[in-house]
Amino acid sequence: MSFHASGRLVTTMSISALALGLSLTGFVAKAAEISISCGAVGAELEFCKQGVEAWSKKTGNTVKIVSTPNETTERLALYQQILASGTSDIDVFQIDVIWPGILGNHFIDLKPYSKGAEADHFKPIIDNNTVGGRLVAIPWFTDAGVLFYRKDLLEKYGASAPATWQELTATAAKVQEGERKAGNDKFWGYVFQGKAYEGLSCDALEWIDSYGGGAIVDDKGGITVNNPKAAAALTMAASWIGKISPDGVLNYAEEDARGVFQSGNAAFMRNWPYAWALGNGADSPIKGKIGVVALPKGGDAGKNTGTLGGWELAVSKYSKHPEVAADLVMYLTSRDEQKRRAIEGSYNPTIAALYQDKDVLSAVPFFGSLYATFTNAVARPSKVTGSNYNKVSSAFWNAVHDVLSAKTKPEAALVSLDSELKKIKRSGW
């Protein structure tokens, strides 16, 4: 502790001595060094670097990029430790759409810096990022779960993109059987995120919502997850394991699923839109063979849905250069930068106008066809459950994981999940 503090003191002293020297010689030191934490899922880090470099060149400030763990659950744990210690080590944080409620206290209000730019972004996300009247984060890209499929294989087996989960199950089984007979014994029908972590909460929420089974907790804070429609959704998902999905899917996060799909060993995949640009990259074995549709409905009476995901940029209130950091945030979330990221990396813009942009639509056609999915995505109950969201989500993904690994029956799992959630809620969220 003391070593650290004295080390920092020396640094501070030498920096101020340097600044003094500069100002004495007439160079007022305007350029600051700040740091930003960027995700590294797929090509995320690369895109972050390019954007940040362009801003550095424009403003003369230097930026250090801190890469963070791939899994959201682990990333949140890291952020909580960094922010709770009140250090100024990271100025700009890339945060998940579900975190403003959990971390909001540690971030500055960006309204004075945004100059009204938030009006161009999707309103639900801006609302989500407004905590107690303060705009704690600006949307960077949005996400919704979508279904990726192999156009070539569906054509080969005379199937069309599935409209319901039942169709998906049948088609996946058919393609899997055919491909295995053709000699690829590693081939699977469907891969998704089944590991016991936040990603499973996203996937399972989609199954339940597609059956009309609600969003675990409703807007008013009532616990709704124990219902027959949710049970039907979980029964269906459990029937996939070992049949059309590998047992290992119980330990897959986004990149594991993409690994299987992109190496040509799966017919369907549930993932976020970023997988489109990578799957169509020059080195991808399935380049040009990928189709994207909305996730299937839960039976004919169900609906298409997708869990709202996405990432925001926030400025730490412990930052030494909040105005410089806010300027970087405004640059990265600007229309031009979002357009570049949409075209080159298939990251969904949060600015509605970009969904009508010709260049964007020709690079990523499904941004046009799935516009409704992206704007009507189902939100996880992070706003209503606030700082308890993590416990709710953990209870939920563990219950679902137990069902998928056939340790409990869906109905029994939902009953015990219900009582676990009531215990967490106790006297209110």
Next chain:
Amino acid sequence: MSGNSALKRSRVRSAWLFLAPMLVVLAMVAGWPLLRTIYFGFTDANLADLGAMKFIGWDNYLARYDGEWSGLLVDLLWWRSVSNTLWFTLFSVTIETILGFVVALVLNAEFPGRGFVRAAVLVPWAIPTIVSAKMWGWMLHDQFGVINDMLMRVGLIHAPIAWAANSETAMWTVVMVDVWKTTPFMALLILAGLQMLPGDIYEAARIDGINPVKVFFRVTLPLVRPALMVAIIFRALDAMRIFDLIYVLTSNSRDTASMSVYARQQLVDFQEVGIGSAASTLLFLVIGIVTVLAITLGKVRLTAEPA
């Protein structure tokens, strides 16, 4: 007599003087955090705002709300993590002791290149746990892992097994990786014990023509037992704190969560510093109880035996 005791007093004084810096450092880096953790266990501290904590007595351990018991002592997940930890400790330490003994006996024999082999055996232990856990995680992956590929090629299994994901194999996978990693440590400690044994007993046994198996059970084992028990207790204490290996291989999965994994999840993921500290305190108590039991039941003397 009086001169003697003055000398003794001055010796005691200088002993305290020399010990003082170490005791101060120990109190700062071990005593203070321990006391603070125990104190946090009696509060409702939250990571988001540590300043706002209140003293709540035993509520983190056991409390009654609306006619229902709550708290750690009635939390099934906590007890599951306790049983996971004990199960892991029992199996990993047993297997490591047996294998470690075999390796130590081999290394104790005279053969060319013995020094090199002794160093080489330590490699798994020298690799940082995070690195080796990640490495095993990839090797055991069900789709691109080399272990499944090898087992399928020789026809031992028909379909790839998701070692770390499947709830039946997950715990055994963790034990297996731990055995791979820590057997060298056990071997080294046992080897040190073996090298202390007097050679003349073996010479006598050889002259009497006693069969080697009998020599092992009647001579080697009883003589090396004190060193062996110390090694086992060291390992068991270490195994009960297990965190990194389990967290990297299976994250927060309830099938394998140890007491440390449980405490970390409360502390960090759920930001419940109070409950997490209470869990850490219980972890400390469980380890303490097991140590006392092991030392009494195993009749281990931690002080040097008078010759």
